[in-house]
Amino acid sequence: MLEISDLVMRFGGVTALDRVGFTVADNEICGLIGPNGAGKTSLFNCITRIYRPEEGAVRFNGTDLLSLRRHQIVRHGIVRTFQNLALFPTLSVLDNTVVGAHSTSTPHLVPSLLGWPTTRAARRRVEADAWELLERLELTDLAFHPAAGLPFGTLKRVELARALISRPSLLLLDEPAGGLTHSEVNELGQLILGLRDDYGFSALLVEHHMGLVMGISDHVVAMDFGRTIADGSPAEVQRDPAVAEAYLGRTA
Amino acid sequence: MLEPKTTPAQAPASTKRGPRVIRRGGREHTVLLGIGAVLAVLVILWGGQLDPFNQGQLTRVAIFAIAIVGLNIATGYIGLLSVGHSAFFGLGAYTTGVLVVKYEWDPLMTIPAALVVCLVVGLLVGLPALRIRGLYLAMVTLAFGVAFPEIVAHFDDLTGGAEGMTIRRQQLRPPEWSGFTLGERSQWVYWLCVVVLLIVMWIAHNMVRGRYGMAMIAVRENEIAAASSGINIAVMKVTAFGVSGAVTGVAGSLFAMYIGSLFAEGSFTLLAGITLLIGLVIGGEATRSGPLVGALAVVFVPYYAAELGQGQVAAVLFAVVLIFVIFVAPAGIVGGIAKAVRKVVVVTPRIPRKPEGTQQS
Numbered sequence: 001m002l003e004i005s006d007l008v009m010r011f012g013g014v015t016a017l018d019r020v021g022f023t024v025a026d027n028e029i030c031g032l033i034g035p036n037g038a039g040k041t042s043l044f045n046c047i048t049r050i051y052r053p054e055e056g057a058v059r060f061n062g063t064d065l066l067s068l069r070r071h072q073i074v075r076h077g078i079v080r081t082f083q084n085l086a087l088f089p090t091l092s093v094l095d096n097t098v099v100g101a102h103s104t105s106t107p108h109l110v111p112s113l114l115g116w117p118t119t120r121a122a123r124r125r126v127e128a129d130a131w132e133l134l135e136r137l138e139l140t141d142l143a144f145h146p147a148a149g150l151p152f153g154t155l156k157r158v159e160l161a162r163a164l165i166s167r168p169s170l171l172l173l174d175e176p177a178g179g180l181t182h183s184e185v186n187e188l189g190q191l192i193l194g195l196r197d198d199y200g201f202s203a204l205l206v207e208h209h210m211g212l213v214m215g216i217s218d219h220v221v222a223m224d225f226g227r228t229i230a231d232g233s234p235a236e237v238q239r240d241p242a243v244a245e246a247y248l249g250r251t252a
Numbered sequence: 253m254l255e256p257k258t259t260p261a262q263a264p265a266s267t268k269r270g271p272r273v274i275r276r277g278g279r280e281h282t283v284l285l286g287i288g289a290v291l292a293v294l295v296i297l298w299g300g301q302l303d304p305f306n307q308g309q310l311t312r313v314a315i316f317a318i319a320i321v322g323l324n325i326a327t328g329y330i331g332l333l334s335v336g337h338s339a340f341f342g343l344g345a346y347t348t349g350v351l352v353v354k355y356e357w358d359p360l361m362t363i364p365a366a367l368v369v370c371l372v373v374g375l376l377v378g379l380p381a382l383r384i385r386g387l388y389l390a391m392v393t394l395a396f397g398v399a400f401p402e403i404v405a406h407f408d409d410l411t412g413g414a415e416g417m418t419i420r421r422q423q424l425r426p427p428e429w430s431g432f433t434l435g436e437r438s439q440w441v442y443w444l445c446v447v448v449l450l451i452v453m454w455i456a457h458n459m460v461r462g463r464y465g466m467a468m469i470a471v472r473e474n475e476i477a478a479a480s481s482g483i484n485i486a487v488m489k490v491t492a493f494g495v496s497g498a499v500t501g502v503a504g505s506l507f508a509m510y511i512g513s514l515f516a517e518g519s520f521t522l523l524a525g526i527t528l529l530i531g532l533v534i535g536g537e538a539t540r541s542g543p544l545v546g547a548l549a550v551v552f553v554p555y556y557a558a559e560l561g562q563g564q565v566a567a568v569l570f571a572v573v574l575i576f577v578i579f580v581a582p583a584g585i586v587g588g589i590a591k592a593v594r595k596v597v598v599v600t601p602r603i604p605r606k607p608e609g610t611q612q613s
C-alpha cells in the first residue's frame with residue numbers, strides 16, 4: 001500500500017505540491033487526474049526521489065521512501081515511466097528493457113570483466129525474460145533497433161517493458177497514452193488491465209485521457225494546485241463539482 | 253495492436269534492397285570472425301619479424317592502444333571526460349621504474365603493481381564524481397594531469413626528478429622462459445605488449461558487451477532513467493574511473509619497459525593526455541576497436557608528418573587529420589566504418605528465448 005501524506009514541494013514562488021495526500025491500495029489501479037501544472041509529475045518525482053519534498057511523508061508497505069536514494073526505490077518494488085520519455089537512445093529496444101532488470105539481477109564488475117559463465121547465464125535469462133515482455137507488448141520487430149528514432153507511442157511501450165521486467169509491485173505511469181490514436185488508447189487500457197492480472201501490481205496512472213482513466217481505474221484522485229481536490233470511485237470523482245471547476249477554470 | 257506496423261513477428265531474414273542480415277553466432281558470422289582472427293594473427297606474426305625500428309613502432313601502437321582502451325572506459329562508455337589520463341600513464345610507468353630500479357623487482361611483476369596503484373588512485377580521483385557532475389570531474393583530471401610532472405619532480409630521490417630515471421638494460425632482460433636473449437629485448441617487449449593488448453581488449457569486450465557495459469551506457473545517456481532502473485550511478489562512475497585508470501596504468505608500465513628511461517616532462521605531460529583523447533576521438537569513442545585505430549593514428553600520423561616537415565608541421569597535420577575525421581565521421585573512424593558497413597550487412601543477435609521447460613508465470 002502506498003501512503004502519501006501532506007507532501008509539500010516548492011519551486012521558488014511556485015508551490016507544486018501543497019499538502020497532497022491519498023493512498024493506493026494493493027492491486028488497485030488508481031487514476032490521478034488534474035489540469036496541466038496540477039503537480040502530478042512533481043508527485044511522481046517525489047515518490048521516486050528525483051525531488052526531495054520539503055514536508056510530508058511517502059510510505060510504501062511501511063517503508064519510508066523519502067529515506068531512500070533514487071536507485072533504491074526500484075528495489076522496494078516501485079518503478080515508473082516518464083511523461084517525456086527517459087530512454088537510452090543508442091541502446092536497442094531489447095537492451096533498454098534489459099537495463100530495467102538491473103535491480104533484480106545486478107551485474108557485478110569482476111565477473112563481467114572476465115566474462116564469467118554465471119554472468120553470461122544471467123544475461124541469457126534476463127534477455128529471454130525481456131523478449132517475452134517484448135512479445136507481450138508487440139515490440140519484437142523492433143527488438144534490435146536502437147531506441148533513437150522510434151515513434152513516441154512505441155517508446156512509451158518500451159518504457160513500460162523496462163518497468164515491467166523488474167516485476168514491480170507498484171507501477172507509476174505518467175501519461176502512458178501520449179502519442180496514441182483513439183483506438184490505440186482503448187487497447188492500451190485493456191493491456192494495462194491484462195498485465196495487472198498476469199503480474200499483479202498496483203498502478204498509479206496519470207492521464208489526461210478521461211475515457212482511459214475512468215474506464216480502468218478502481219479509484220481516482222483529482223489534483224489541482226498541488227492539492228487533492230477529490231478522491232473516490234471514478235463515478236464519484238466525475239460528478240464532483242470541484243473537479244469540473246478545476247478543468248473549466250483553466251480552460252475557459 | 254498499438255502500433256500500426258503490419259510486419260509479422262518473424263520477418264524473413266533477407267528483405268528486398270535492405271542490408272544483408274547475419275545472425276550472431278550463425279555460420280556466416282563464425283566464418284567472418286574466423287577470417288578476422290586469421291588476419292589479426294598474420295599481422296601480429298608479421299610484426300614479430302620486423303626490424304627493430306618498425307617493430308618498435310608497432311609496440312608503441314600496442315601500448316597506446318591499451319592506454320586508450322582505458323580512457324575509453326571512462327570517457328567513451330560512461331561519459332566522464334578525462335583530460336589528464338597521462339597521469340595514469342605516467343603513474344604506471346613510474347611504478348614500474350621505481351620498483352625495478354630501487355627495489356630490483358622483476359619487471360613483469362611490476363605490471364600488476366602498476367595496475368593496483370593506478371586502480372586505487374583512479375578510485376580516489378574519481379571520488380568527486382560521487383557528488384559533482386558535468387565538467388567538474390574533467391577539471392579534477394586536468395589538475396591531476398598538470399600536477400603529475402610536478403609530483404614526479406618533487407619526489408626526486410625516488411623518481412630522479414627532472415633528470416629523469418633510467419632503467420638499466422640488464423634489469424630489463426627478458427625472462428629465461430621466454431627464450432629471448434638480452435639482444436632480442438625489443439622482440440620480447442613487442443610480444444609482451446601484444447599479449448597484454450589482447451587480454452585488455454578481451455576484458456573490455458566482456459565488460460562492454462555484457463550488462464555491466466549496458467548499465468554504463470545507460471548512465472551516460474540518461475542518469476535519471478538509469479537511477480530509476482536501480483543503477484547506483486555514483487558507485488558505477490567511480491568504479492569505472494578506477495578501472496579506466498588501472499588499464500591506462502598498465503600501458504604506462506609497459507611503456508617504461510619499452511622506453512627504458514622516464515622523463516615526466518617529456519612523456520607524461522598534459523599533452524600526452526590530450527593525445528590519448530585525440531586518439532580516442534579519431535578511432536571512435538565507445539567502440540571496441542576504436543582505441544586500436546586511434547593508437548595507429550597517434551603513432552603514425554606524427555611520424556609521417558615529421559617526414560613532411562619539421563616542428564609545427566607535425567602538430568598542424570595532426571590537427572588537420574583530427575578535424576577531417578570529426579567532419580567526415582563524427583563517431584570516429586571505427587564508428588564511421590561501422591555505419592557504412594551496416595548499410596550492406598547487419599549482424600543481429602540471436603533471439604533470446606527461454607530454454608524449453610523453464611517457462612514461468
Ligand SMILES: Nc1ncnc2c1ncn2[C@@H]1O[C@H](COP(=O)(O)OP(=O)(O)OP(=O)(O)O)[C@@H](O)[C@H]1O
Nearest residue numbers: 011014016034035036037038039040041042043083
Ligand atoms: N523542476 C522544476 N522547476 C521549477 N518548476 C517546476 C519544476 N517541476 C515542476 N515545476 C512546476 O510545478 C508545477 C507542477 O508541475 P507538474 O509538472 O508536476 O504538473 P503536471 O500535473 O504533471 O502537469 P502536466 O499535466 O502538464 O504534465 C508547475 O507549475 C511547474 O511549472
Ligand SMILES: [Mg+2]
Nearest residue numbers: 040041042083
Ligand atoms: Mg506531468
